[in-house]
Amino acid sequence: MIGRLNHVAIAVPDLEAASTTYRQMLGAKVSEPVPQPDHGVTTVFVELPNTKIELLHPLGEGSPIAKFLQRNPDGGMHHVCYEVDDILQARDRLKEEGARVLGDGEPKIGAHGKPVLFLHPKDLHGTLVEIEQV
Amino acid sequence: MIGRLNHVAIAVPDLEAASTTYRQMLGAKVSEPVPQPDHGVTTVFVELPNTKIELLHPLGEGSPIAKFLQRNPDGGMHHVCYEVDDILQARDRLKEEGARVLGDGEPKIGAHGKPVLFLHPKDLHGTLVEIEQV
Numbered sequence: 001m002i003g004r005l006n007h008v009a010i011a012v013p014d015l016e017a018a019s020t021t022y023r024q025m026l027g028a029k030v031s032e033p034v035p036q037p038d039h040g041v042t043t044v045f046v047e048l049p050n051t052k053i054e055l056l057h058p059l060g061e062g063s064p065i066a067k068f069l070q071r072n073p074d075g076g077m078h079h080v081c082y083e084v085d086d087i088l089q090a091r092d093r094l095k096e097e098g099a100r101v102l103g104d105g106e107p108k109i110g111a112h113g114k115p116v117l118f119l120h121p122k123d124l125h126g127t128l129v130e131i132e133q134v
Numbered sequence: 135m136i137g138r139l140n141h142v143a144i145a146v147p148d149l150e151a152a153s154t155t156y157r158q159m160l161g162a163k164v165s166e167p168v169p170q171p172d173h174g175v176t177t178v179f180v181e182l183p184n185t186k187i188e189l190l191h192p193l194g195e196g197s198p199i200a201k202f203l204q205r206n207p208d209g210g211m212h213h214v215c216y217e218v219d220d221i222l223q224a225r226d227r228l229k230e231e232g233a234r235v236l237g238d239g240e241p242k243i244g245a246h247g248k249p250v251l252f253l254h255p256k257d258l259h260g261t262l263v264e265i266e267q268v
Contacts, residue, residue: 001161004184008142008214012259021259025231026216027135048216050138050184055259075260077211080142082160082182097159125146125155125189126209 001090002082006112006132007052011065012075015044015057022046022055033057036111040064043111054111079118079128087115087133094131099123107133135224136216140246140266141186145199146209149178149191156180156189167191170245174198177245188245213252213262221249221267228265233257241267 012018015033022044023030031045040063046053056078058066068078084090087107095101100120110116110132119129146152149167156178157164165179174197180187190212192200202212218224221241229235234254244250244266253263 002182005139005142005182005187008139008211010259010261014259018259021257025228025233025257027227048136048139053139053214072260074256076255077142077214077261080187080211093161094159099159121210122208123155123159125144125148125152126206127144127211 001093002084002131003134004083005051006081006083006130006134007054008080009054009056009078009130010075011056011068011072011078013057013069013073015042015055018055018075019044022053028053035059038109039111040066041111079130081116081130081132083134084131085133087117087131090131090133091117094119135227136218136265137268138217139185140215140217140264140268141188142214143188143190143212143264144209145190145202145206145212147191147203147207149176149189152189152209153178156187162187169193172243173245174200175245213264215250215264215266217268218265219267221251221265224265224267225251228253 019030022028029047034043041056042059044055102118107115107117114132116132121128153164156162163181168177175190176193178189236252241249241251249267251265255262
C-alpha cells in the first residue's frame with residue numbers, strides 16, 4: 001500500500017544553523033525557509049535525488065513540534081511520510097489493521113497542499129508516520 | 135555532496151512484530167531477517183519505490199543499538215544514511231567543516247558490503263548520520 005518515502009522530517013532548534021549545515025557541510029540543495037502558519041512550523045526543504053529532508057522549526061504558539069524539541073533540545077528525527085494513492089482507502093485499511101489515526105481521523109491539507117494523516121507512533125513501533133495522498 | 139537517501143534505520147524492540155506491521159498494516163515489501171553479527175544487529179529491509187527502511191534489532195552482546203532501545207523502549211528512528219561517491223573525500227570535507235567522524239575515522243564495511251562512516255549527531259542537529267560510498 002505505501003508508496004514512495006515522501007520525506008523525513010527533522011526538528012531543529014536553530015533553522016538557520018541547520019540550513020547552513022545541510023548546504024555547506026553536506027553540500028545539499030537547501031530551500032529558503034517557508035513559514036507554514038497553518039501547521040505551526042517553518043520548513044526548509046533539503047532536496048535529495050530520490051526524496052527530501054524537511055527541517056522543521058516551531059512557528060507561533062502551540063506548535064506541534066514544540067514538545068518534541070523540549071524533550072530533544074539538540075533536535076532529532078520527528079517523522080517519516082509515505083505516499084499513498086487514496087488516503088481514505090489507506091486510512092480505512094490502517095484502522096482495520098489496528099492503527100490509531102491521530103486527530104479526528106479526517107485528512108487535513110498538509111504542508112504540500114495535499115491531504116495527510118498521522119498515525120500513532122505506539123502502533124508503528126515508536127515512529128510517527130504521516131501518510132500523504134499524491 | 136550527499137546524494138540519494140540510501141535508507142532510514144528504525145530500531146525496534148520486536149523484529150517479528152515490526153515486520154508484520156510493515157507487511158500487513160502498511161502493505162510494504164519486507165525481507166526476511168538478516169543477521170549481521172559483525173554489526174551487532176539483525177536487519178529487515180522494507181523496500182519502497184525510491185529508498186528503503188531498515189528495521190534494526192540488537193544481535194549479541196554490546197549491540198550499537200542496545201542503549202538506544204533502553205532509552206526508547208517502544209523503538210524509534212535511529213539514523214539516516216546518505217550516499218556519497220567517494221567516502222574519503224566526503225570524510226575530509228566533513229571534518230574540515232567541523233563534523234566529528236565517529237570511531238577511528240576510517241571507513242568500515244557496512245551492512246551492505248560498502249564503506250561507511252558515522253557522524254556525531256551533535257554536529258548534525260541531533261540526527262545520527264551515516265554516509266555510504268556506493
